[in-house]
Amino acid sequence: MAKPSNWAAQAGDYANHRYSDLKQINASNVAQLQVAWTMSTGVLRGHEGSPLVIGDTMYIHTPFPNNVYAINLKDQTYKWKYEPKQDTSVVPVMCCDTVNRGAAYGDGKILLQQADTTLVALDANSGKVVWQAKNGDPKIGETNTNAPHVFKDVVVTGISGGEFGVRGRLLAYDLKTGKKLWTAWSTGPDKELLVDPAKTMTWTNGKLAAIGADSSVKTWKGEQWKLGGGTTWGWYAYDPKLNLVYYGTGNPGTWNPSQRPGDNKWSMTLFARDLNTGMAKWAYQMTPHDEWDFDGVNENLLVDLTIKGKQVPALVHFDRNGFGYTLNRETGELLVAEKYDPKVNWASKVDMQTGRPIVDKKYSPGTTGADVNVKDICPAALGSKDQQPASYDRKSGLILVPTNHVCMTYEPFQIEYTAGQPYVGATLTMYPTPGSHGGMGNFIAWDAAQGKIVWSKSERFSVWSGALATAGDIAFYGTLEGYLKAVSIKDGKELWKFKTPSGIIGNVFTYEYAGKQYVGIYSGIGGWAGIGMAAGLTESTEGLGAVGGYKDLAKYTTLGGSLFIFALPGNSATTAMR
Amino acid sequence: MKSGSKTCAMKWTRAVAIALCAVSASANDAKPAADNALYQVKDGNKVDPKTLMGWKTWRALACERCHGAEQEGLVGPPLVQSLKTLSKEDFHTTIMNGRPEKGMPPFNASPMVNQNWEGLYAYLKGRSDGKIQPGRLSAIE
Numbered sequence: 143m144a145k146p147s148n149w150a151a152q153a154g155d156y157a158n159h160r161y162s163d164l165k166q167i168n169a170s171n172v173a174q175l176q177v178a179w180t181m182s183t184g185v186l187r188g189h190e191g192s193p194l195v196i197g198d199t200m201y202i203h204t205p206f207p208n209n210v211y212a213i214n215l216k217d218q219t220y221k222w223k224y225e226p227k228q229d230t231s232v233v234p235v236m237c238c239d240t241v242n243r244g245a246a247y248g249d250g251k252i253l254l255q256q257a258d259t260t261l262v263a264l265d266a267n268s269g270k271v272v273w274q275a276k277n278g279d280p281k282i283g284e285t286n287t288n289a290p291h292v293f294k295d296v297v298v299t300g301i302s303g304g305e306f307g308v309r310g311r312l313l314a315y316d317l318k319t320g321k322k323l324w325t326a327w328s329t330g331p332d333k334e335l336l337v338d339p340a341k342t343m344t345w346t347n348g349k350l351a352a353i354g355a356d357s358s359v360k361t362w363k364g365e366q367w368k369l370g371g372g373t374t375w376g377w378y379a380y381d382p383k384l385n386l387v388y389y390g391t392g393n394p395g396t397w398n399p400s401q402r403p404g405d406n407k408w409s410m411t412l413f414a415r416d417l418n419t420g421m422a423k424w425a426y427q428m429t430p431h432d433e434w435d436f437d438g439v440n441e442n443l444l445v446d447l448t449i450k451g452k453q454v455p456a457l458v459h460f461d462r463n464g465f466g467y468t469l470n471r472e473t474g475e476l477l478v479a480e481k482y483d484p485k486v487n488w489a490s491k492v493d494m495q496t497g498r499p500i501v502d503k504k505y506s507p508g509t510t511g512a513d514v515n516v517k518d519i520c521p522a523a524l525g526s527k528d529q530q531p532a533s534y535d536r537k538s539g540l541i542l543v544p545t546n547h548v549c550m551t552y553e554p555f556q557i558e559y560t561a562g563q564p565y566v567g568a569t570l571t572m573y574p575t576p577g578s579h580g581g582m583g584n585f586i587a588w589d590a591a592q593g594k595i596v597w598s599k600s601e602r603f604s605v606w607s608g609a610l611a612t613a614g615d616i617a618f619y620g621t622l623e624g625y626l627k628a629v630s631i632k633d634g635k636e637l638w639k640f641k642t643p644s645g646i647i648g649n650v651f652t653y654e655y656a657g658k659q660y661v662g663i664y665s666g667i668g669g670w671a672g673i674g675m676a677a678g679l680t681e682s683t684e685g686l687g688a689v690g691g692y693k694d695l696a697k698y699t700t701l702g703g704s705l706f707i708f709a710l711p712g713n714s715a716t717t718a719m720r
Numbered sequence: 721m722k723s724g725s726k727t728c729a730m731k732w733t734r735a736v737a738i739a740l741c742a743v744s745a746s747a748n749d750a751k752p753a754a755d756n757a758l759y760q761v762k763d764g765n766k767v768d769p770k771t772l773m774g775w776k777t778w779r780a781l782a783c784e785r786c787h788g789a790e791q792e793g794l795v796g797p798p799l800v801q802s803l804k805t806l807s808k809e810d811f812h813t814t815i816m817n818g819r820p821e822k823g824m825p826p827f828n829a830s831p832m833v834n835q836n837w838e839g840l841y842a843y844l845k846g847r848s849d850g851k852i853q854p855g856r857l858s859a860i861e
């Protein structure tokens with residue numbers, strides 16, 4: 143991972159920077175970038191995540207059925223293929239897309255988190271199964287879409303199923319043996335949360351205070367925490383110096399807020415946990431008593447910032463709720479919380495004393511109650527940003543953020559729980575932010591110390607692709623129409639673009655092989671942006687007219703499944719650098 | 721939206737469709753419908769109690785996640801089309817047993833589906849016939 147020639151982790155590093163020191167491809171020559179080679183993944187569903195590159199081998203993964211291919215970079219031949227047999231009954235409970243956010247690497251093993259909740263360790267040389275473990279039960283709606291993460295000698299993984307009344311948890315396994323080390327639940331009794339009521343801290347009344355006893359169960363009605371959600375399907379980070387793992391939890395069970403009074407802790411929460419024990423050092427709930435499906439799972443970027451003249455080991459998080467948060471990652475102190483899309487309206491601001499959002503009652507489905515349709519809430523349920531990860535440019539200190547620019551109507555309704563059936567309880571429609579540029583996305587540069595947008599580049603559709611910043615002063619991202627784009631980090635100016643066959647929801651990665659830098663991306667639309675989000679865009683009953691988003695997207699792209707690798711012209715590094 | 725009369729005309733040769741059109745007309749006049757009517761609808765968005773429960777079942781089971789908010793089809797097939805040919809028996813088999821290989825889950829474990837599947841069939845038929853509008857429904861007063 144230390145070698146910039148490799149791309150040995152989904153984020154390139156532990157800190158979620160998605161940054162590369164490679165600069166053969168840079169602002170002055172990126173306009174010449176061209177296709178070096180391509181490969182079909184053989185699967186036509188949403189392609190999230192990215193391949194890994196270790197030495198002379200690339201490891202490609204696919205959406206369900208979660209195949210993994212090891213490819214020899216010398217001649218692009220297959221070294222091995224792993225094609226798991228998974229029960230197809232897992233597909234319906236992943237409704238509506240069967241994405242997988244990629245593999246992890248460590249100790250000569252490739253780690254794959256299959257949809258059916260099987261975590262498998264493959265020998266990186268042979269593709270043979272070294273060990274496997276089971277995280278959950280698809281029969282009650284538990285599945286996996288997340289990438290497993292290798293931090294030192296520990297594999298960390300999570301669970302999906304927030305729309306099926308699944309109780310979220312983070313799980314850790316021994317990388318060598320596959321033995322389970324700990325399970326940290328998002329909701330429930332203290333023991334199962336892995337918290338110390340006297341030592342686990344949270345931001346309250348302008349200071350850090352211990353969370354106290356029964357911090358989760360007392361914020362739920364009865365035993366609702368058992369269906370509490372708080373799933374953990376995002377990107378995790380790790381600070382080796384503090385030995386802390388960082389991640390966020392998802393929405394609380396049922397999208398009908400009236401049905402689950404209370405703060406619903408610890409859904410919608412950032413956690414810092416000890417890698418070896420799972421014990422929580424601190425927790426911070428961004429959206430208490432969620433009324434909008436603003437999952438808190440988005441990635442945390444670990445960066446060191448100067449805030450008000452002081453050096454801070456910080457964590458930066460762009461929440462679905464539209465606020466960009468900066469916290470002290472060592473202590474959990476809240477430092478900055480500002481809107482990273484000016485059109486966010488469900489809350490006027492975050493009260494820096496309490497750490498709680500000041501909710502606008504007009505946009506609060508929990509206030510208006512069940513069977514009332516609340517209109518023009520911004521952002522929509524898929525958030526000002528969803529899982530598509532941001533990138534930290536270590537040179538300029540800017541964070542490049544792929545965002546959504548979408549609003550919604552939200553009508554909650556009463557729902558009963560049945561194991562293995564959707565437990566949603568709200569009808570939503572989504573559409574481009576009214577009174578704006580008409581597009582559904584922006585690619586922005588963010589100053590995390592100030593909490594300010596430095597520049598913003600509008601996009602026709604949500605930018606559902608993970609960004610990459612490089613030492614060549616350029617950032618890359620993909621669009622739902624299928625373009626891979628390179629922009630100047632300085633001002634967001636578009637320097638190059640290439641149209642791939644299908645929409646892009648994967649993450650851009652880069653590596654060096656035989657002295658030459660390559661940039662790659664999966665092309666294959668799907669995920670919530672490609673399918674679920676489009677559902678509301680032809681809504682005619684609410685007087686929104688034909689906003690045409692869905693039809694528009696269909697004009698540009700259709701399903702696909704391929705990998706594109708780009709490089710500068712010429713056969714060697716010398717010609718490429720000319 | 722298609723006009724009601726146009727939809728009727730298109731299907732005039734089919735016995736079922738004739739019955740539906742008749743039902744629709746009587747509902748518009750707020751008169752009680754024939755006993756064998758599949759559904760009653762008024763103003764496009766007010767329906768009989770059974771059909772209303774069918775729509776509520778559609779909503780509760782989050783069918784729109786695959787079939788689209790207006791049954792226009794997404795990952796799952798467009799039910800506005802499917803219901804033109806799918807028999808009530810085949811509908812029942814499909815919703816209870818699912819089509820797991822295609823991603824359709826079985827709903828036989830759902831009490832709401834067991835109680836209301838006929839209402840759901842009626843609702844989807846009404847959508848397919850162009851008689852019931854997409855979106856929220858309420859009861860005929």
